Amino acid sequence: MSIHNENNYNENMIKIVSPLDGSLLGAVKAMSQSEVDTNIEKAKKAFYEWREYPLSKRADIMYKAADLLLANTKRVAELLLMEIGKDQKSAESEITRTADFIRFTADTAKSIHGESIQGDNFSGFSKEKFAMVTREPVGVVLAISPFNYPINLAASKIAPALVSGNTVVFKPATTGSLCGIELAKIFLEAGLPEGALTVITGKGSEIGDYIVTHPDISFINFTGSTEVGLDISKKVHMVPLLMELGGKDAAIVLKDADLPFAAKNIAAGAFSYSGQRCTAVKRIIVINEVADKLIGYLKDEIGKLRVGNPLTVQAEVVPLISEKAADFVWGLIEDAKEKGARMVMGGKREGTLIYPTLFDEVTEDMRIAWEEPFGPVLPILRVNTVEEAVALANKSEYGLQASVFTENITDAFHVAGKLEVGTVHINNKTERGPDHFPFLGVKKSGIGTQGIRYSIEAMTRVKATVINLNR
Template identity: 75%
Template sequence: MNTNNYDKEQSHKDESRQSIQIRSPLDDSVIGEVLALSKEDVNSAIQLAKETFATWRNVPLNERAEVLYKAANLLLEEADRLTVLLMMEVGKDKKSAHSEITRTADFIRFTADTAKSIHGESIQGDTFSGFNKEKFAVVTREPVGVVLAISPFNYPINLATSKIAPALVAGNTVVFKPATTGSLCGIELVKVFEAAGLPKGVLNIVTGRGSEIGDYVVTHPDINFINFTGSTEVGSGISEKAHMVPLLMELGGKDAAIVLKDADLAFAAKNIIAGAFSYSGQRCTAVKRILVVNEVADRLIAYLKEEIQKLEVGNPLEKQVDVVPLISTKAADYVWDLIEDAKAKGAKLIYGGTREGNLIFPTLFDYVTTDMRVAWEEPFGPVLPILRVNNADEAVDLANQSEYGLQSSVFTENLSDAFHIASRLEVGTVQVNNKTERGPDHFPFLGVKKSGIGTQGIRYSIEAMTRVKATVINLSH
């Protein structure tokens, strides 16, 4: 289903079709509704994408890039309106919401720039033993076909675009399934691309309940590639069902901040608190545990407590805040269970540990042990456990025991130690003297173990959603 004149088109659909109300996590008000599409609707969208692929793949690269440049400009023109929508739909503070829009516009522009720089190559036959100059290969890249882009609630514009823009510029068509909470933002994003001149059927949005159309869309025989960001549980299910379909997945994390005895503790504490609690920790790259050498643990905690007390907590509609209500009661209940489990098993509460509805105050625990759920589970909320270790080796071993492997931070003044630890950590990215975070967007971004499949980042995403073709030229016959 294409969303050009989305609302108008839907009014002509079967009046009996169900819709889903979208409620704001900030005040539980109904801010809009989206259609709960059927399998037949989804099939129509996929078929349209398949049909359109035949023409879109042949549009010259410079013309595809021009659509992206226009989309970036239009996105900025709509920044104020979309900022408000982001705040209302997913509960972001105003600063973070506006930043998501501007960062996404930059991403789109750089995607267009990068696509122009990805050229083919030629390989001479005489570079390999037994062959000669009369044989060489021309290596080109081709789009894979219909890309299924599945985005999460927490960055409904940016993480959707990180899938859509590289797919489109490479010549693919896209079927876009946003998270239910985030669908209103997703619809607006598609409208931006269409207003920029994207032909009908190239980008198709399907909204609805994952329980009803999720399995159908990921197992559809005309889907050629799946690009997914979300939970490890859902990602694992997709990988089991999507037989022989290439995958690019960003899944869960339990990102550790390792603090060694020679670290700048004040600096480390400032970064860790920012990394753990912005947007209430509802980020896959949030700092989710601290592994600190015992020798400096008490001093670090003093700095952490000082920084956590600076956080603003509340409703972002009323003031600029760091910690906002969680996306749903279910999410808040889950985080609260982790907090209660830590308390019951003897963790020392340093700060927080209180709740008002879906708003959980930033919570810091010391003396967390490995029998506590919060030591291992991803909270996606504002709770941060401290696990004390005796040395760097113990920190690395404990970090690597996690089923996740997205990112880790290492805080130390010794660059040699930092590189040594980085080489041993089983993660996609190691941040030295910085919080765990995504970006810059042209850097590689990946997870290992249960944190993901494949490598993202603008160039890497374009390459993932294209296939190599070798044409071998034989000059003698």
């Protein structure tokens, strides 16, 4: 909601300020625990009505939501640009992709069927006994989305939950909450019954623990930092979790890789939207004998990147989401310099805008070797063998994704089989999608599997009705 007069703000409102120019975009309510109770109660009540909607009717509402989202592309893209600093092209792409996601979700839900199981398939039981197996909605789903994809990563939780017959309590990140509210309005305009989708806004320090431990929440779908994800998992008991957390995605470059191609992919994967993506390339592990050549190509590719404020230039490298985020990235850069890393290019800062920075000769005692920057800084770690590359990649506490660049398909599959990650990309940058592919992390990078079909299955439960014909 927009507020036209700053005097209208009070202590119960959270101001939303643009990271691009500091302008006041609006405000959201800092809800109290009692207001959280009200929203969750609405969702719980609506569940018993919504679950009875025929799947075809739930799907039709999803299709209409996708159409409405596309019809509002320009307006929502402008809000995305202003609220989270994403360039216009990327903002419009996020909306188009999200509309496709919602449509495909409805299509996929129609193709998920139950099954019947004959009892005599198991020794000692009669064919007169069989089970009818169906999938049932779990109840009230708590969907918590991050700032960086406030439309796409919200819809990737909301649409599979709703089409499955669940109701949703949606908690967007504070930065990105205006976008999240707009998305919720579109779903509601598409025909959701009252309470099927409610939105909670507020300070995590005041209502965060209260929401995740609320007794009427049946499932939690969270995307965000590993720190917050670990905290949620410690406090929640007997409630299923689906989490996408942090990553330290490695691009492993073997000696027979197509180096110009690898450099182009790595630069795009590391620096688009200033690296503010869970699946951004966050380190290069390269065989030493080709490292110098790779760096030459990387310098060319990074040099082509456009840097600046998307209000004035179509840029890939844009201001970071906050001063705090920029300070963190700058701290990683300073630490690497102090410990002897060689800065190949970059190392320049203008407020929250940090220029794409590439380090060579990074060693394992440097923070940048292990910590997730969520910013435009990329370390190169040199190794002598494929085995060293795999061992170094697996040494991370994270396990989201990795890339392997090689012209030898045998080596590619060998390395892919050894890597402790959810997804390995062969000869491509790390990235999420296509959205019907499985998406998951291991170790501290997540719990459970996302992707359209997998998300629907995660947010439903199997129910068996056993029929005995021999009476």
